[in-house]
Amino acid sequence: MLDELFSPASIAIIGASRDENKIGNVILGNLVSSGFSGRIYPVNPSYSEIMGLKCYPSVKDIDGPTSIAVIVLPAHIVPQAVEDCIRSGVRFLIIISGGFAETGPEGKMLSDRILSLIRNSGTRLIGPNTVGLYLPYSNINTTLTSYTRVSFPPPGNIGFISQSGALGLLTMDAISEYGIGISAFINLGNRLDVDETEFLDFFESDSRTGSVAIYMESVADGRSFYERIRRFNNKKPLVILKAGRTKQSAMAASLHTGAMASNDSVFNGMLSQAGSVRAYDETELIDYARVLAYSKRMPGNRIAVLTTAGGVGVISTDYISDPEGIKPLQMARLSENTKDQIRKVIVPYGSAENPIDLTADGSVSDYDRVLEILMRDEDVDAVLVYALPQTPKMDMGVVDVVEKHMKVGKPIVVGVLGYKIAKQLLVEFERRKIPAYPSVHRSIKSLGALYEYSAFRSVRQ
Amino acid sequence: MLDELFSPASIAIIGASRDENKIGNVILGNLVSSGFSGRIYPVNPSYSEIMGLKCYPSVKDIDGPTSIAVIVLPAHIVPQAVEDCIRSGVRFLIIISGGFAETGPEGKMLSDRILSLIRNSGTRLIGPNTVGLYLPYSNINTTLTSYTRVSFPPPGNIGFISQSGALGLLTMDAISEYGIGISAFINLGNRLDVDETEFLDFFESDSRTGSVAIYMESVADGRSFYERIRRFNNKKPLVILKAGRTKQSAMAASLHTGAMASNDSVFNGMLSQAGSVRAYDETELIDYARVLAYSKRMPGNRIAVLTTAGGVGVISTDYISDPEGIKPLQMARLSENTKDQIRKVIVPYGSAENPIDLTADGSVSDYDRVLEILMRDEDVDAVLVYALPQTPKMDMGVVDVVEKHMKVGKPIVVGVLGYKIAKQLLVEFERRKIPAYPSVHRSIKSLGALYEYSAFRSVRQ
Numbered sequence: 001m002l003d004e005l006f007s008p009a010s011i012a013i014i015g016a017s018r019d020e021n022k023i024g025n026v027i028l029g030n031l032v033s034s035g036f037s038g039r040i041y042p043v044n045p046s047y048s049e050i051m052g053l054k055c056y057p058s059v060k061d062i063d064g065p066t067s068i069a070v071i072v073l074p075a076h077i078v079p080q081a082v083e084d085c086i087r088s089g090v091r092f093l094i095i096i097s098g099g100f101a102e103t104g105p106e107g108k109m110l111s112d113r114i115l116s117l118i119r120n121s122g123t124r125l126i127g128p129n130t131v132g133l134y135l136p137y138s139n140i141n142t143t144l145t146s147y148t149r150v151s152f153p154p155p156g157n158i159g160f161i162s163q164s165g166a167l168g169l170l171t172m173d174a175i176s177e178y179g180i181g182i183s184a185f186i187n188l189g190n191r192l193d194v195d196e197t198e199f200l201d202f203f204e205s206d207s208r209t210g211s212v213a214i215y216m217e218s219v220a221d222g223r224s225f226y227e228r229i230r231r232f233n234n235k236k237p238l239v240i241l242k243a244g245r246t247k248q249s250a251m252a253a254s255l256h257t258g259a260m261a262s263n264d265s266v267f268n269g270m271l272s273q274a275g276s277v278r279a280y281d282e283t284e285l286i287d288y289a290r291v292l293a294y295s296k297r298m299p300g301n302r303i304a305v306l307t308t309a310g311g312v313g314v315i316s317t318d319y320i321s322d323p324e325g326i327k328p329l330q331m332a333r334l335s336e337n338t339k340d341q342i343r344k345v346i347v348p349y350g351s352a353e354n355p356i357d358l359t360a361d362g363s364v365s366d367y368d369r370v371l372e373i374l375m376r377d378e379d380v381d382a383v384l385v386y387a388l389p390q391t392p393k394m395d396m397g398v399v400d401v402v403e404k405h406m407k408v409g410k411p412i413v414v415g416v417l418g419y420k421i422a423k424q425l426l427v428e429f430e431r432r433k434i435p436a437y438p439s440v441h442r443s444i445k446s447l448g449a450l451y452e453y454s455a456f457r458s459v460r461q
Numbered sequence: 462m463l464d465e466l467f468s469p470a471s472i473a474i475i476g477a478s479r480d481e482n483k484i485g486n487v488i489l490g491n492l493v494s495s496g497f498s499g500r501i502y503p504v505n506p507s508y509s510e511i512m513g514l515k516c517y518p519s520v521k522d523i524d525g526p527t528s529i530a531v532i533v534l535p536a537h538i539v540p541q542a543v544e545d546c547i548r549s550g551v552r553f554l555i556i557i558s559g560g561f562a563e564t565g566p567e568g569k570m571l572s573d574r575i576l577s578l579i580r581n582s583g584t585r586l587i588g589p590n591t592v593g594l595y596l597p598y599s600n601i602n603t604t605l606t607s608y609t610r611v612s613f614p615p616p617g618n619i620g621f622i623s624q625s626g627a628l629g630l631l632t633m634d635a636i637s638e639y640g641i642g643i644s645a646f647i648n649l650g651n652r653l654d655v656d657e658t659e660f661l662d663f664f665e666s667d668s669r670t671g672s673v674a675i676y677m678e679s680v681a682d683g684r685s686f687y688e689r690i691r692r693f694n695n696k697k698p699l700v701i702l703k704a705g706r707t708k709q710s711a712m713a714a715s716l717h718t719g720a721m722a723s724n725d726s727v728f729n730g731m732l733s734q735a736g737s738v739r740a741y742d743e744t745e746l747i748d749y750a751r752v753l754a755y756s757k758r759m760p761g762n763r764i765a766v767l768t769t770a771g772g773v774g775v776i777s778t779d780y781i782s783d784p785e786g787i788k789p790l791q792m793a794r795l796s797e798n799t800k801d802q803i804r805k806v807i808v809p810y811g812s813a814e815n816p817i818d819l820t821a822d823g824s825v826s827d828y829d830r831v832l833e834i835l836m837r838d839e840d841v842d843a844v845l846v847y848a849l850p851q852t853p854k855m856d857m858g859v860v861d862v863v864e865k866h867m868k869v870g871k872p873i874v875v876g877v878l879g880y881k882i883a884k885q886l887l888v889e890f891e892r893r894k895i896p897a898y899p900s901v902h903r904s905i906k907s908l909g910a911l912y913e914y915s916a917f918r919s920v921r922q
Binding site for chain 1: 709773
């Protein structure tokens, strides 16, 4: 149903502007900069041309079909534009404008008006009150924030749906730092028509999408949402950041999006029944989506830790073996045979006990040999590998080693601490779709998320 | 007692080398590169000169006093070097070499030998098995990791003591990304002689040090440690990351440093009695040390949140109002008067309820006005300000605004999400010693740490 939205032939910007301080200027500029190869139709009765493109007085004046119309007009004239778009056979409307149900009774009337126009038309609506879409595979950016303010991520494997526009933009900006890619970003806005469930239909069948991350503050219809995400999770992993967990934050959420949040413990139970991993903030959301998109599943929860820094191994063991930890992981008990083999690789003052400490003497080829041994130990379900650049024997070759073992063997999550070389390591791991994290805690929480989803899938099969 | 260690007149490197693969080469190189203005004496009988510096066959051949001798020799010849140093009147030894108590009975004998030499001498010892010191105010770097592998932080206000060398180096590398500075870094190593308590003596009276961060896996003497840190916390805040919390991680810690860890719940109780904030990983350690070094204390735990992105406000409220959250914070209830005043600043669809949402229309001058209002509300103890760069109205001027209010008013912690402009904002906040964090959760946990320490100090006074 939404396929044409993701690969449109043409896009109109209703409310396009020459004034650089207007959103209608930024959106047109983003669309032009993003390299969209289809037709772009600026619409504004005041101009005959904007940014070298022919400008139309009305959407009705465009000759030929329009796949998407992005509407950036004052709220009170949006219904007229919607009507014009429907008459002109526009397939999708993205209403950027705010000033609808989120602002009070008057806005609600405008919303209702638009909804009644849309109903029974062939036109579907995203928004209103949305920052827009970003579709890196189609070179489409209809968002209202300029490239000079935020970075947009490269094409990748995470489908990203956000009820909040700003949170979506800021998260995309943040993940761009490491080259973390997405398959598509959609800001739902007030989701008057199309909601998260229809986007899940699209992502489920989209071969580029390996996992989906959703930020939401409320669910439109709990029952159908539950059914939808349960089916989804049986195909692909879905991470949900549902904010508004406490009474006070639910109140804040209702002020923000105008929708009332549900009871959180009910929601929590629903998520785990449906197999969705829950994230509690913007960092966890993408951290978990990455490990779930890039990794095979974990048969169990027994983790081996491989490090060149003893302290990092100890902190990791703290988190993994903490009985009050959020996720049910445990330290793998290595077999005597495994330990004997590891001892042959490492220096005498290293440790063949889990966490395995190669000390500063651990080289990339030692990592290769120890990973080979761990991949054969049946009591190890996944390996947490630390690529720590402070020793002269660690280099970018560690990425090849991890990739080799991850491809044929068990899941591997990588922790990389530091900055100077660490940053390059993180970017290179990401480029190879190896889940790597810049902190001990984030690495381990992500392993926990992978185990949680794996356990759901193994029970269901 | 340790003052001369922190501003030495001369440093000898015993085991200095011309071979770039040797640690004795890296350390000498680091010391030269760091711009130390005192005398540097390479010691190695094989050379007459290294890096343009006169090389001495033995420490005994150096004419004039030696403040510090850094020893980088195979373990079995270290005792002889120690003896030579003591005879030559060297004040401080930093033994980089490993191969002592951490490796078994033979190493333990070497340790004992060194300890008996040191006792009753005028010479003090740091290490053995340490990566060295980094003293940015004295331009001294005796660490064994090259500047090509890790970054070293600029001069700042956090004293950093680590029992693990690698964890210390990696953490310094990580914080350098944002220009976070330290007053000194010491890796304790096996702490045969000088331990953390003596360094606390130094930091307590060091005017550049605003807070201290310690990574440790074991305490040498529980009772005296408790007394020492309690006194310290009554002067300055001390954050402790004590790893080895569980049975399994305590075992890993004992393999790492050779010292047995104590019962964790006892340790935990001791920390809170003594007023130390506990960190659970490398990120929390420096996050908490920063807010404690830069902020005045919080009279209570009532937080006002100021944002331009509703979703970020909702996630913040989740963490702050979660009754099961780690730190006891709560959302401030704004007075009617405060809300009325805020309503005059913000757009009609913004929120004057806490979290205060200025929406994308919120400008830097709106931030200024709202902060002014919040600083006068007696029911607000601290403000969490989000500087979010996705809107055209947010710019670097927000740093001036926050600085102005923070100087005269209540504590402010800043959250900055994103990357492109966010990174510049984070670096600039740090330069002004305003605690700013690149995530919702880290901002709020840091506020919690500030409250925890403030509560300890207010009870004790």
